[in-house]
Amino acid sequence: xxxxxxxxxxxxxxxxxxxxxxxxxxxxxxxxxxxxxxxxxxxxxxxxxxxxxxxxxxxxxxxxxxxxxxxxxxxxxxxxxxxxxxxxxxxxxxxxxxxxxxxxxxxxxxxxxxxxxxxxxxxxxxxxxxxxxxxxxxxxxxxxxxxxxxxxxxxxxxxxxxxxxxxxxxxxxxxxxxxxxxxxxxxxxxxxxxxxxxxxxxxxxxxxxxxxxxxxxxxxxxxxxxxxxxxxxxxxxxxxxxxxxxxxxxxxxxxxxxxxxxxxxxxxxxxxxxxxxxxxxxxxxxxxxxxxxxxxxxxxxxxxxxxxxxxxxxx
Amino acid sequence: xxxxxxxxxxxxxxxxxxxxxxxxxxxxxxxxxxxxxxxxxxxxxxxxxxxxxxxxxxxxxxxxxxxxxxxxxxxxxxxxxxxxxxxxxxxxxxxxxxxxxxxxxxxxxxxxxxxxxxxxxxxxxxxxxxxxxxxxxxxxxxxxxxxxxxxxxxxxxxxxxxxxxxxxxxxxxxxxxxxxxxxxxxxxxxxxxxxxxxxxxxxxxxxxxxxxxxxxxxxxxxxxxxxxxxxxxxxxxxxxxxxxxxxxxxxxxxxxxxxxxxxxxxxxxxxxxxxxxxxxxxxxxxxxxxxxxxxxxxxxxxxxxxxxxxxxxxxxxxxxxxx
Ligand SMILES: Nc1ncnc2c1ncn2[C@@H]1O[C@H](COP(=O)(O)OP(=O)(O)O)[C@@H](O)[C@H]1O
Ligand SMILES: [Mg+2]
Numbered sequence: 001x002x003x004x005x006x007x008x009x010x011x012x013x014x015x016x017x018x019x020x021x022x023x024x025x026x027x028x029x030x031x032x033x034x035x036x037x038x039x040x041x042x043x044x045x046x047x048x049x050x051x052x053x054x055x056x057x058x059x060x061x062x063x064x065x066x067x068x069x070x071x072x073x074x075x076x077x078x079x080x081x082x083x084x085x086x087x088x089x090x091x092x093x094x095x096x097x098x099x100x101x102x103x104x105x106x107x108x109x110x111x112x113x114x115x116x117x118x119x120x121x122x123x124x125x126x127x128x129x130x131x132x133x134x135x136x137x138x139x140x141x142x143x144x145x146x147x148x149x150x151x152x153x154x155x156x157x158x159x160x161x162x163x164x165x166x167x168x169x170x171x172x173x174x175x176x177x178x179x180x181x182x183x184x185x186x187x188x189x190x191x192x193x194x195x196x197x198x199x200x201x202x203x204x205x206x207x208x209x210x211x212x213x214x215x216x217x218x219x220x221x222x223x224x225x226x227x228x229x230x231x232x233x234x235x236x237x238x239x240x241x242x243x244x245x246x247x248x249x250x251x252x253x254x255x256x257x258x259x260x261x262x263x264x265x266x267x268x269x270x271x272x273x274x275x276x277x278x279x280x281x282x283x284x285x286x287x288x289x290x291x292x293x294x295x296x297x298x299x300x301x302x303x304x305x306x307x308x309x310x311x312x313x314x315x
Numbered sequence: 316x317x318x319x320x321x322x323x324x325x326x327x328x329x330x331x332x333x334x335x336x337x338x339x340x341x342x343x344x345x346x347x348x349x350x351x352x353x354x355x356x357x358x359x360x361x362x363x364x365x366x367x368x369x370x371x372x373x374x375x376x377x378x379x380x381x382x383x384x385x386x387x388x389x390x391x392x393x394x395x396x397x398x399x400x401x402x403x404x405x406x407x408x409x410x411x412x413x414x415x416x417x418x419x420x421x422x423x424x425x426x427x428x429x430x431x432x433x434x435x436x437x438x439x440x441x442x443x444x445x446x447x448x449x450x451x452x453x454x455x456x457x458x459x460x461x462x463x464x465x466x467x468x469x470x471x472x473x474x475x476x477x478x479x480x481x482x483x484x485x486x487x488x489x490x491x492x493x494x495x496x497x498x499x500x501x502x503x504x505x506x507x508x509x510x511x512x513x514x515x516x517x518x519x520x521x522x523x524x525x526x527x528x529x530x531x532x533x534x535x536x537x538x539x540x541x542x543x544x545x546x547x548x549x550x551x552x553x554x555x556x557x558x559x560x561x562x563x564x565x566x567x568x569x570x571x572x573x574x575x576x577x578x579x580x581x582x583x584x585x586x587x588x589x590x591x592x593x594x595x596x597x598x599x600x601x602x603x604x605x606x607x608x609x610x611x612x613x614x615x616x617x618x619x620x621x622x623x624x625x626x627x628x629x630x631x632x633x634x635x636x637x638x
Binding site for chain 1: 368370372402403404405406407408411412414416419420421422423424425433434437438469471472482485488489
């Protein structure tokens, strides 16, 4: 297990260096980055001055080394627009995105697992129809469309939720979520919910034919006990990898959802920085997102190993 | 008498057709005795036993006829027509089941200790601490050294023989009256097989449990069983006390099985096998199912299904050739 973790850590670090490489050269590929950054009527002197300031007149290798050494300590330079370090802006927006992603994941699990379990344990029943329908719709309905419908129905017509923005409730120095997170997180978690329903359902259908489930029946255990302690427990191990991947996707910040709900998170910041051609910020967000995804994949693999005793106690 | 199975008929309704898995199985079981069920693979041994505890998937399985009366201290129950509560009480509590392949029959992600103790807490209403204590005792009882450490281990950390001991501990955990052992030693090597046989016999004496021991190997039966039921293609063909069966087999199929056993007194091991193959279970039985392979076959064998005839004390045979 330790060897396995070590090799996965090294692998992850290599992937992140690859990401940095791509981010750096992507900017170069766009041609002369300076010409993209200045306004159209800038004088050649102004352009040259900016080039000097940004260090774009140095040899490529030096620039890359500079970029990497900065990136390793989280320094991606200043945002042109905000005149602040890019990483600082990201960290300011992070809590909103984490809140949105975490609530979205919790909602997906809270809806997806019970529905998948009910569907898988009673095939062809009403529950199963519901589970299959939810799985299909979750994976096919575009989330921005659902977001708009939700706003119209629950915010505008029923007035249960605010139409946009993030409100928090301060408690012992923490900013706790309020109902303003419900609609955006439900819309954001739609696809994840669909995946979890489908996965849980098919895992239950498969596992309930296993020999050890028959053994559980032969012991005279109740159906509920068997479904929760034996079937769900075995299904939850492969579920870990789905949850890990999905959480990475949720955390990368959704441009659509955050824009529709004016949610002050990373997705919103990314949309803004693309509009502003704020390269330092775009690079920083791209790297940060990759970091989150790679780290979550690593954690998922470790959690998977810890959850499955056959791997945990393997060599 | 503790169990009386009468004319059990069971079919599987599959896409390929109707499988006539059991065609009128009858036998009885005395308290504390060991009944061996012998027959080649596919003859319906497992299906017959699982149907007693309602462990078969329905559909495809369907019990068409028969009854299985279990004589309990609380009166008698027909195992084929139990309510949900009765079923839960009897499974594990009154009848324990040891499965053939202990590796797949144990939950890979639950500790072995918990797999034993969960029936004690769920079933007998013990507290967690009581169940833990009892589980440690059970692990010791079935001969697993280092019970306290072993409690926390997972099935894949055990050897095949040790896993089968765990299965035995699960089967006897709630002091059942009957234990069904479905080929518990088939997957094990010979020395371990002998240990498991010894353990079962020892536990049976101590706890006075009736054991139904399923095997396809008549060779191990002599050392274990009081009586033997021989199954062929879903029908019982002969049932007899074990000594009488070895000395005086009546059914041609039983004779064939005994002749096929490797014998100590033969210097050259000559393996005799019965010619032919068992019949297609997709065809409903219309006559003696052994007729195709029988050397003593007569006209009548192709027309009627033979009924059991008593040919000696507690010795029944279903054959026209040897009444
Ligand atoms: N779930 C099932 N679906 C369809 N047929 C089955 C099923 N289980 C067992 N059978 C059939 O029932 C017959 C008896 O099987 P089984 O009792 O397992 O034999 P044995 O234990 O004597 O080797 C076999 O022909 C087998 O194919
Ligand atoms: Mg079998």
